[in-house]
Amino acid sequence: MNGKKILFVSSELVPYLPENEVSLMSYETPRMVNSKGGQIRIFMPRYGNINERRHQLHEVIRLSGMNLVINDMDMPLIIKVASIPRERIQVYFIDNDEYFKRKSTFTDENGNLYADNDQRAIFFAKGVVETVKKLNWSPDIIHVHGWLASLLPLYLKKFYADEPLFGDSKIVTSVYGKAFDGELDKDMVNKIAFDGVEEESIAPLVNPNYNNLLKVAVDFSDAVILASEEIPEDLKNHISSLEKPVLPYVSLQEFEEAYSNFYDTEVLK
Template sequence: MAQSRRVLFVAGEVTPFAKTSSIASLVRMLPEQLQDAGDFEARVMMPCYNTIDEREHNLHEVIRLSGTDVPMGTGTETLTVKVASVPDVRLQVYLMDHDTYFGDESLPSEEDPDSPEALLRRALFFNRATLETIRKLRWGPDLIHSFGWMSGFVPLLLASEYADGELLSNSLSIFTPDDQDPGTPVTADLAERLGLSLDGQASSTVSETGRHFTDTSIHLPGATPSNGDPQFDGEDDMRGQQLATLYNQMLNEVPA
């Protein structure tokens, strides 16, 4: 029997844990639809915001995954990982927790606009924490689909810091941009302080960086792609099949 294709969804928010945009409900529905459309195994990773009611959603810490030191510039930050299950769906959601980055009462779209670098640091910590957790899980995804600017560093990290690692070197990257990007440029100076290798993409926004380094982009319904990228179908129940087709095209090296 052929092994199921592994898909990791990375998003700044997922229903029912956090929702400020359409991405939250999209990422909630796609894994279930994808399982119905083909032989796919999906997992989800998101930040563990202080606004999430841990008792209501039955969150609990995964001791064997917690304690990882996530590199951030010249230092490291220690990660706590929690997990929850989505009701009525065979789906695990892993939540990356850290008091400095997710301990306040705001979601990314509600962040103080006077702290643009803090937003980028929060996104980068979440993205690195996600990939470090995947390595610790020893769960190698065939595809990593990043949703929204909050996950926009993932394609860059896969192409640079994690390109030579045994577990992630063959993972294909998909990016879905949103309209929530704070627009702060990732300057060469900031990249150096954060330990990022931009490969000539300095001064791009996080979303622009994600689109540059990803293997494929697929846009949200209602967006206006300018370069022929695919776009999610307007009908909710068609998106899982659409995504399964795109994933299979990528895995079979057939141009989408």
């Protein structure tokens, strides 16, 4: 890992959000790479339930100010940063008042998925790529965690296919157990098609449920990590049908060597 550049893109991360499987591995994996001499960048959404004062978030003016087009609407991109003090790790936050100001992550106070979660996912994917372009930082590996980040592989391979900064980057998606019931907006497939992505690439998103979001993510990834013991059978079968490297589940206590070897011998080979 020494000297390798790894971009981590996650929908959740401790200590900014409560601990769960996604938020914990989204922290532990970059911490491991950092300790082995790798260079890292971490991106996550700036949800309204993240305490900016406690975590000392501040806006980076030189990276903010761009508008991203989401379903024919101009949406301002705001970039904030903070540091995880004990690890000296910097985290970049993708922000927009319309999408992320509300005081919870994915659902309203009644537990219903936000109606615009699909647009939030598109905005997050585009926001990460545009910010990394401004940083002019070319990652060797891009490692995706969590379903709200799951459109990133698709956008990198389709919408940003001609972007030279990512020409040699390898994409790894960590697949976790089922994260939500129900579906995102049925019109999601048309909003992605608006960006010039052909519909056959995103056919599963005609039914935009958790399994189908992750199917599209792994279809456009170079390698897959099974990050939960229990993966939905339908999703597991789809991953098994792909001819790409797959790392079976390993526990938190054993992941460091397994992930590091997987990066070195399967992803970067």
